[in-house]
Amino acid sequence: MMDKTLFDGDAVIIGGGLAGLTLALGLEQAGLTVAVVDTLPLEDRLAPEYDGRASALAYTSWRMFEALGVADHLRPHTERIEHILVCDGRPYGGSRPGGPGPHTLHFDRQEISDGPDGEPLGWMAENRHTRHALVKVLKERDRIMAIAPAKASGYEIFPDHGEVTLDSGDTLRGKLIIACDGKFSRTRAQAGVRSSGWNYGQKGVVATVRHEQPSQGVAYEYFLPGGPFAILPLPDNRASLVWTERDKVADALMASSDEVFQHELDNRFGDFLGKVEPVGPRFAYPLGLRYAERFCEERLAFVGDAARGIHPIAGQGFNLGIRDAAALAEVCGEAKRTGHDIGALTTLKRYEDWRKFDSATLAVGTDLFNRLFSNDIDPIRAVRGIGLSIVNKIPPARRFFMRQAGGETGDPPKLLKGEKLTAAGA
Template sequence: MTQEYFFEGDVVIVGGGLAGLTLALAMDQAGLTVAVVDALPVEDRLAPEFDGRSSALAYTSWRMFEALGVAEHLHPHAQRIEHIMVCDGRPYGGTKPGGPGRHMLHFDRREISEGPDGEPLGWMAENRHTRHALAKVLKNRDRIVAIAPAKVVNHEIFGDRGEVTLDDGRKLSASLIVGCDGKFSRRKAQSGIRSYGWNYGQNGVVTTVEHEEPHKGVAYEYFMPSGPFAILPLPDNRASLVWTEGDKAAAALKAASDEVFQYELENRFGDFLGKVRPVGPRWVYPLGLRYSEQFCQPRLAFVGDAARGIHPIAGQGFNLGIRDAAALAEVCAEAKRTGHDIGAVTTLRRYEDWRKFDSSTLALGTDLFTRLFSNDIEPIRHIRGLGLSIVNAIPPARRFFMRQAGGETGDPPRLLKGEKLTAA
């Protein structure tokens, strides 16, 4: 008896977060039929209280959003990043002098993009706005089917097809199954693919603040003894904070009274933007590193945090997922154009080879920076401060790091260049 499937197509994406939705749009542009399965109702993911985080979108990620038709919907809610200031720092009010240290690294977008309206270093947007923009484009794509709420309980591979079973018994069939289901991916666990990594004993305390003075598109990264303290510009004299603390301190901050939280905030933020006050809830996220030994198996690939999850120290987490989506969609578009199987291991190995070097470089780099900068050991503070000053004094080094963070080094996929995919 022939199996009747709820969906039969090219790709089933397990996980409807930011990376999953981005991949769905890229696959659609490659001419493929796509199902996106997510355990949460769409309304929950679009609710303002769902996720307090904001994401820095590298300029190549923004190019991809332009090519997919997402940027036009996100632009009213996004803030250009014109400069990034990186330095050591200490909280005010301690036994040692507080505030930014004397060693500073300044990234200026004018070094890699000329003109007053030239391409910025990136864009800041609250995740809720990014989800809305992605969802708005996705609902107008006839080749994409969204299935939510629905939980994937199993997947199996049968020769030239993959089969996904949902918790209500429905079955989906596709040439390729993609896990976009986070650091602790169930699809990866079922496939027997191992990950390695560790927790940092740190949490990111995330909230949004208002300040009196305009930020002028400047992002700040202070390396405090407990970890990075990032001030990331948002529209309308607001900033997103990613405030790294140890597990106990982070829990205390989340539970603190408004008065105590305000006091601790001012001790770290300072007054360079005038008075500052929180304007949103507080969220706390545990920080760690997880890296998958494999990014693919026959008929199965992993994208975003399911492939690797890194520390937010460089703001690269979502950008890595976007680059994954661009590479996988291009590989599949080329396979479709030439009459090859998009789920064959030879196709997927091209994706894995394309993405592993960039992924491992950033994973190791963020791990090194986290360990080097999350302490208050005086000789190490002196060495890392000197390192910041040396890089700051070498223009080619600054430009290299800006292009590396922007996703422009190596061989970027076409979508990251702003070029649309086509498939015959």
């Protein structure tokens, strides 16, 4: 049987994770025809064993989901983030309880959004529900072709298009190829685009817990000696934990009995939300920083973790991918509408210029925060605690950090403002 061209259109996305699916919907709304290739089937995978992670969607990311038609499907499975408390965690062990420490930085959404039903700081959603909502909308879009499960074995660039070859031997042709294939992107490696970075010697242990008292939409980030300990609110008195520890400690937690895990959890979590207990499986993810030297080449763009992968300390990883998607969709949509080549380097440089500063700022910021707070050195601990308290007393500083984390600083793309893109010819 002869190999065949399965798709001949505008863009081919390699990687159908959350960032890749979001990008596909953005490009389609801008009037492009899109193919998405992924090694997993694009079906309704809702079992918690599939992906136990949850993501904090910044309020600008939620605006984009509303503009793309995703928010209505996802809203029943989300929890609003009304407040964020950042603090040095209290010492734990022995008779001293865990929980928030005395020096706290408090972000309140009412400082940047008025009214009882105003825009929250963000929305928490389990990744499995986010994927489900994205896939549901994607299947309704005629200009998107999903090719999954399938594996891209490589690509080739020609003067007026690029071709992606699948393991099956079939090909996909597009004016632009977009790599959304993760921090260790094979596509980026084939392009010879270097990335710099390092491993932190830490792992994020992820688990879902249930607690007795309602969270009231408060997200907590404790800084403990092994790394940050995030408690992120979910519906039904549940929370997603992102529990950062040194590799050996994280491995021990993953291998521990339920009783030992519960004991260690109680020591760190505290009792401020009543009794807490894990529900569902545990996961562990190695943590590191990777940053690509370029975000594009001729007919090739890198999006999400393929462009940069950062520490989850501020929950910004997926949000950066969403911002990439919003910028690239707008740039490509304008190019097609005005008769320009969406895969030309001059077009893609606009995307790179738009995204590099924000990406670099967050990469450096999360790295410094992790290094500053992931220790138990008394003088440093005292100074950083005082620093948190000082910033907490400066309202303009608090509002700046909230808007920075929300993706509202600078010149946000239209989708992040909640504005739909105009398709070429519309």
